[in-house]
Amino acid sequence: MLNAVDLKKSFDGLGVLRGVSLRVEQGEVVAVIGKSGSGKSTLLRCLNNLERVDGGTIEIGGQTLVKDGVYGPPKEQRKICLKMGYVFQNFNLFPHMNVLRNLTEAQRCVLGRSKEQAESYARQLLKKVGLEDKEAAYPCQLSGGQQQRVAIARALALDPEILCFDEPTSALDPLLTQEVLGVIRALTLEKRTMVVVTHEMNFAREVADRVVFMENGVIVAEGKPEEVFESDKVKAFIGLGD
């Protein structure tokens, strides 16, 4: 489904990704953990074309986004990345649009769906994240947890094949964290392919098929949660970080 090989990325000469390879299979849930600055968010941003890699290859659903550091034309890039959905740490809902419009805007202008089609699908998704009564609200009228659930529904509205989460609960307090994790947990039951960058160790242990532990721009441990969480490095990290 997703295949990234030997990704390299540096900011001002500082290597943030130093040869990272990651494969994600259909229906698999991969949790990426690691300290702040380990490169895990940068990895996710590169996979979603929010950052450009300096070197390496990314294939998404059999199509090549970048080969050995060379990107195709922008139109092609946009098309390939439509297979990816992305949920931000800070939600980034459109503040000037109500909840329904947040969900329909891209469906209409990117996928060309009709207004009726887009709205009925949006309502279906809002129901799924438990916000069917909030379609007319503006983001500023919602709690952080509700905003993040809208953001998840917005990403789902484009039917991505892989859904990516960049620390989806880091901006939330514990109570709101649970409601967002609940929604993500429900998505894992649908056998969705997901990549989740997270600080929530228990959640990673619980929902991930595979855990990837990053440090200093490389993957240092990778495998089933029970294996990875037993490795000394990860134990040390959890002891420090959690």
Next chain:
Amino acid sequence: MELILQQMPIVISSLNVGFLQTLRLFFVTLLGAVPLGLVIAFGSMSKFKPLSIFTRVIVWIVRGSPLMIQLLIIYYFPGLVLHNPIWGGGESGRFLAAAVAFIINYACYFSEIYRGGIQSIPVGQIEAGKVLGMTKSQIFWRVKLVQVIKAIVPPMSNEIITLVKDTSLARIIALQEIIWAGQAFMKGSQGISGAIWPMFFTGVYYLACNGILTLLLGWVEKKLNYYQ
């Protein structure tokens, strides 16, 4: 007092004519400076360094020197120095020169407001559009524009109100706007001379005009407050 009441009808009709010219200059300036400001804003934000530096120098010169001097230079320079009076004579020539000076001056101020507004949009908004597959122009029109407008309405209101009053500077090239019309009664016009009150009375026009504008712009600001 009785004298003033006697002079009133003549003065008012004369001030009205002057104020019409004031309004004309005001609207023409807005009409020209609002879009030109956007062009200048994009120029100053350009990634092509020579263009952005050139634009910023122009903006610095225009914002850094008095509008009155700019008016004088634009009106007199072609005729007196280049011996090529491009503006033509009479009131229409003066109006044209004044309009050009005001449009350039206000476009530079507007461009800085636009630039601030555009740069105030969080990068997360652009990224959100991007991960949803929107093109650059879709992101501009659908994601940024309303947010930019909301951000620039309060500073634009300030400039627009200032513009109403700044039109009086066109008096320096003898444009027959309202100050000019009021001043005429000091020198002597239509049988009235040595009257200073018409000059003072012009203030009422500016106040009334800006009162209406304040209400209107406040209403626009309130309309845009449907989200935070």
